[in-house]
Amino acid sequence: MDRRAAADLLKEKFPDAVQSVEEFRGETTVAVDSVRLRDVMKHLKDGEALRYDLLLDLTAVDFADESPRFRMVYLLYSTRFGDRLRIRTRVAEGGALDTLSDIWKAADWLEREVYDMFGIRFSGHPDLRRILLDEGFVGHPLRKDFPLKGTEFDQPFWSFVFQPKTPI
């Protein structure tokens, strides 16, 4: 099965959900309507000629001055066909996407990381809390408007030590 075929199969099955198919440096990216994301992903995993059984990665990108603001990217691999595919969709600030953690368990931690770093919510996620940063952290660092040096390092060191932000 060649790369083009997977995108074509998807177009046939979901003519209304597939927005565009892009080829760049030999990689295929399919843009999908965020409302139909779950159906598309379920089909990608279980569809007879697709079988994308490995969700390699899931991440977001912040396009601060575009609307909708965020792009979600999913990297899939099919161990049966040896084929890679990238799915992307858009999500607005304050918006939520459907969780994929019941389709691939790998999405559980990865969605937590996206929530942690971008503040995107996933409806239906069993345990959506920060994963890399601590519970009391304010802000989402991978957003483009988050300052590189952080938000709290102008304060004197001692203010950290003696004034815990939120009791855990």
Added chain:
Amino acid sequence: MTETSLMTVNMGPQHPATHGVLRLVMELDGEVIVTAVPHVGYLHRGMEKLAESLTYAQALTLTDRMDYTSALSNNLAYCLAVEKLLEIRIPRRAQVLRVLLAELQRISSHLLWLGTHALDLGAMTIFFYTFRERETIMDMLEQVTGARLTPSFIRIGGLAADIPDDFLPAVRAFIEAFPARIAEYEEMLTENIIWKKRTKGIAYLSGEECLQFGVTGPPLRASGVNYDVRKASPYSGYEEFDFEIPLGQNGDVYDRYLVRLEEMRQSNRIVRQAADRLPDGPVCAPDAPLVVPPPKEEVGKDIAALIRHFKIMQEGFRPPRGEVYASIESSKGELGFYLISDGSNRPFRMRVRAPSFNNLGALTKMIAGEMVADVVAAIGSIDIVLGEIDR
């Protein structure tokens, strides 16, 4: 009837058997683990954020500090992604040297794993054996790169320098001696009754479950799934090398141990082939003047070369707009870099697909229902590096 209640036990973040700063909160029913929640992030340095403020060449130094037990593999994955974006072709000599260095790094990473994993389970002797060989590899890498842990030696467009003359003889001496060393490790562990009792049938994961959790690398192959990026989507000319992918059947700690041991033997084969067929030629892409800085001798003599060097160092280069994903088989699993370029000299977004992150995600599933004493076996068997998980 006596009433029983669960006990919560905290392990880490400062605990030698967690191989870094991993915290594990376990709910115990007697000695049996009911559930365990890993807490990560103690080593978070915001590398994906930092990369957005650095030029492509500068961001390379961040990758050393992710999986610090195999820094050269990280360099390689990052460079492959940038080179894919730039469409640079790498000379043969540089490709073969990259394979050679990456495989030496894999052996050293597996040696570190074997020593510490066995130490966790109470087998102290083997630690001294594996660290002896690891030290030899470290010396060889230092010969070439000048550094032991953070070399940043594989550069965008090729390598930082050619190898010194005494490197290949050292490699040859090592690969001649190494199979006998692996036999020594096997003699100490493979049929050792205590080792087998501590590892057989422990922390089981089926192939299906591994794929569910996105587990890659030796733990996936120990469960019988044949997925290795070196074979599935070869890079740096791996398709020309003759090696096998070892597979396990039982998906337990013991099979992961056997898979890694065999991987070291296969890596040794690859290193031997690379050393034998190393072609002559340049180690940097000759047709990428805007990416690869001119050699030092030229900079000293030629004003144009000096200006070019200065511009590459100060401004870097501007890849075309677009997004790429390039991945390699690191010692832990599939290590991938997803880069988005907006046409400027800094990455718009650098995402690291860190194998240990997904592998650790499966830990809860692995140890549910096991005994407390098996937790260290399970953690050791997935070979996590927290620098890569937390980034």
